[in-house]
Amino acid sequence: MIKIFKKIIVFCFCMLCVLVFSQQNVDKKKIFSKVLNEEREIWISVPKSYHSSDISKAKYPVIYLLDAEINFDYVEPMLKYLARNPYPDMPECILVGITNTDRTRDMTPSKSSTKSPVNPTEILFENSGGAENFAAFIQTELKSFIQNNYRTENYSILLGHSFGGLFTINTLVEHPDYFNAYIANDPSLWWDKQIVNEKMRKALKDGKFSKAKFLYLSEADNKDNKSWNSDMIDGIQNFKTILSSQDKINYKHQFYEDEMHGTVSYPGNYNGLRFIFKGYRTDIKKLSKNPQLLETEYKAFSEKMGYQFLPSEEYLNFIINFMDKNKFEESKLYFEKFKLKIYQNSL
Template structure:
């Protein structure tokens, strides 16, 4: 009896271990809580790390950082999107750390001025009464969040700000007032109607003073099919975005792209907008592994050209070099294999 009891316990243990392994979760990221002295509140952020971040078989790398507003709405799909677009050997962008910023008082944080807009139903009621705190929120990102991320994670000095609606308004306002905060900005269907189109005036003022936009900065703007789909649901937004586009494109000094998404409305445009924005910002990053068999030096040349264009230094990742070396070995391109082995040893000398 004792023997059968032991066997039964052993069988139950095996089943428990098997079920535990079967229930292992795939996690998208990790949650961090950061107390902001500037905002006087706890801020919750979600961080997604690249797949190679904890790979002990390669040298510890540094990664660009994407700061994503409205994190609670966008983080999960955006993290997967960056992983998909950065997978070698077809990568359209380098692997990135994604930092999703969860909202507390969204209108307060993302709008640049205090609202004076009266309710059409009740003239005594001011809409968006808690607005106008974007400069404080900007200070939180620059003085508290970015240093926290740099301390906790291995980051490269290249960053992107992504926003939608009021978040897009915030992104464009930050670009106009503090263009050195980020290397690239994404504004999906930005609320440029805000405060009698104040950012349209700021854009004109900026160009009147500076004549041209900052060099090696990128701005991507997506526009939803709001007016056409919803019978003038928000014609002010449509007109303001079109005015902004005209001013920027006529100046012609900014790495700028505008995309109108037919059939996408305000609440859905971020997904296709963010996909196209990533490909636009990192345009020129993709390489063709087959070309390197005959001309292996092309890889370094392409990365140098890309780095010069984007305004930050990027080198081939060790994981990508391993893929290239394996490809050359399997296809018996001996000279190319030797070239890339030497390049790997030069760029990553600590790994034998």
């Protein structure tokens, strides 16, 4: 009993340390939205290298995360892990978490007309249908705030789960240029007789998308939620059918047999980011024999993404140190010149 109690104490202490560390690295800002006519709280985390004095001041892609109250504390360290050296799976990114005030209002694309099965005079989700305003807030007010106060690249990703996943796909359909890539975890595509599915069908028919757009969709098993699982399955299955015969969007669907609705966003966000940035990782050992390979791979990756990505100065420093330590003098010289070409003020 005493051993169990000690383990609980140690666990609680470790969790407290994680929470304190996380909070120390988060900027919590409040901005007033004229579009929504209310104050919104935003949580911002910048990469490790953002304030480094050892490298030139860089710009970073931005990830916009819905339901920050639930997702921020695990997505923040996830991004740092995925961007780690010497094998980064993605570039370092600024994380912007959006907390909720009226989640149903903001994330649903149409007004609900569904009557309560208990009380036919009551409309379920009555305060719904505000997705267009919420998207306008993010695009015209929040993005401007982030761009004016942080060093950002013009590349952004939207992450959402459940109603947030519904909002994410609806934003892709209605405003594909708002973001470069989208991750929707177990999206509530059953909403309003699958209205977003019909929007997507029409948008594809009208040629609304380019190949540089990315969409990752995760689906949970939800075997323990039989009461509403049927509608969820139908909505997602119909969406998959719509996207199965198109080549306008870089799309991947992944089914998680051992996950439920409330847990799928963790593996979904992890694998979704790896899908979007597939091809970003390079093999540092191969670069020792073929240093030109780095430029070739980044060029191919940038063409796939529809946006120019360059190896970070921090990563180039790591490569140079690796070449120096292992006596690859010619490759070291090559990367020193390459680094000088990209970051003129760094050497």
